[in-house]
Amino acid sequence: MSLSNADKCEKGVRAMTRTKKFSKLFHELKRCREDEQMQKIEEMNGLIDEMNGKEFESIFTIDLFNKIHQMIEKKTLPLENALMLLKHIGYCKELKIICLESFDDSLLSESMNKMIIDENEKKKEEMNEKRLIDLCECYLLLSRWPSSKMDSIYVPCLLKVALKKDETEEAQKEVEMALLALGNIGLWEMKRELYLKETSEIIEYHRELHNLTQLAYQSAWNFLIYRLFTDKSLEEVITNELHFVGEARREFEELSKCVDWKRKEERRKEVKEVKIIWRWLNVIDYYFFSCTLWNEELVGLVNCIVQVLLASRDNHKDICNGCLDILRNTAINRNVKIDCLLKNGAIGAVLEEIQQPTINDDLIRNCYYFFLNISERSKEKDVNETEGEKRKEMKRKIFERMEEEGYEDDIAGFHDVVSFLNENYYFQLSFNTSDYFVNV
Structure with a gap:
């Protein structure tokens, strides 16, 4: 043996x-x-x-x-x-x-x-x-x-625990448990007066004094951002008042520094920080998918996502794919400028990912959808002449890089693949990209 x-x-x-x-x-x-x-x-x-x-x-x-x-x-x-x-x-x-x-x-x-x-x-x-x-x-x-019918019981009860300012280990554990439970509440509609004032206070107090555990703080954001699903007006509070983007970037960077990305993944012994990073990826992905406000700090967050993608690609494929999910949604989000993706190395990182010998179908799909979205964005009408010139220059740089790597025809072919899948009820077909597309 x-x-x-x-x-x-x-x-x-x-x-x-x-x-x-x-x-x-x-x-x-x-x-x-x-x-x-x-x-x-x-x-x-x-x-x-x-x-x-x-x-x-x-x-x-x-x-x-x-x-x-x-x-x-x-x-x-x-x-x-x-x-x-x-x-x-x-x-x-x-x-x-x-x-x-x-x-x-x-x-x-x-x-x-x-x-x-x-x-x-x-x-x-x-x-x-x-x-x-x-x-x-x-x-x-x-x-x-x-059950959403008992929000008026769950939410005030657990927010009262989460508002504790005591920094003893026991109190921190109680707060973490309460926020973790709140973060598991679904995407249904909830009255603002039930949660917004208290949740904002918890987040702002932590930003000032760092009284929460990393898991507790992530869970607080999880709970709040999931409310975006039914209340789009929360975008202003989340982005400009509570500074989600900057906070997510800082937490993400701190957590990624605690992980030895070169160590081969052992699921059972995986460090807690990796699990919290995965939870942040989910909530950041939802933010990019749902939020329509531009924020200057998005550039730093995208850069951080790219760095974790590069670090995790060998031994943490689930984290790598989570990063690609986010980049795919940034390419869809018209409030994230394409030059942000270019400057932060996102485009180069995704091209490199396609070339990895261990790439699987999920990763391939995310890579090609990323470029498909950028291709669609490049067809948008320009607001003014200056923007038009900038966009032409970016398109030239992007397609030159793709041509250098031999993927320009590849991406063009993916348009046909997507069209074929959509026209033939893709949910009834195989989910293996390689069944319909040859990765050259």
Whole structure:
């Protein structure tokens, strides 16, 4: 057996050991005293930390969540202990960026909804505020499709926690958890008075004193920018009052400095900063896709995206493709000038990416759509003669570079590919670009 196969075998054994250990501990919970349960849950949480995506999905099934529901109902697992386990499952699910649908279809999801409503309806003197916070956090962190009908409960409850100014480690963890849960709220419509003043205060206070963890700060922006989906008037607040572009660039640069991009990716041991970078990529991509305001700081942010693309292309293909997603959307966004992409090396970086021997279909698609969008933009009518001359010069530079690399005909051919896919209902066809396009 070769060394690589031996390593794979060893990893498989370790994975089996983790999942078996977790299942054994979970099975033992109902036979333990409350204090023993807490000890076992701490052990289980340690195992969850080490799990990869496949292990995670194999363990946290509808059946397991239904069993937790039954144990809570039968009082063999106290609610506080259950919440301690569930909150950690939700935290790891978000940090590991795992798409988990099993919770939404479980009995536990329905019962937690009811518990949140019941706790919220209690008189002030009878309400257990900590329990309500824990319930809201668990539900939002675990659910892929949380109910929009209870925003008036979730949002004020968790923003109150997130507004804490205490900088102790425990308080920071509480704030991080609350903001992470809020960041998982979907793209639905929400009244401004429910969140804007408080969220702006959280962001502005951090910008001044840096009181939040990197994950908490990213989550605050995640929550706010997702509100753009139904309220485009937030563009002014987000761009010019809260300075999203400059903040995203600064955070992105700081995080990228913490990553050894030359180290080969090991998913299970991947550093936390890489996961937060991936979360920033998602929210920056959404911003470029949705926002129509020009901001001078966009030049710096695009440059930062290009640098991370170049650094990540060998060992972090998912990060590399995330950067290409963003560049593709900047090429679509008419408020991002094409010369911004040219000056920051975006065009050269994408051309180099096409030449990589390990390029896959997702990357190829993003590369060609990037140039397709630039090609479409170059056909726009010029506002004035000066702009027209600038655009001609840029087009000349772009196409000279593409011709040097042998891709001018390639990109032109991609127009035909896209036309073919659109005309032939591309969603019914293969998603492998190479089935329709030869990468020369």
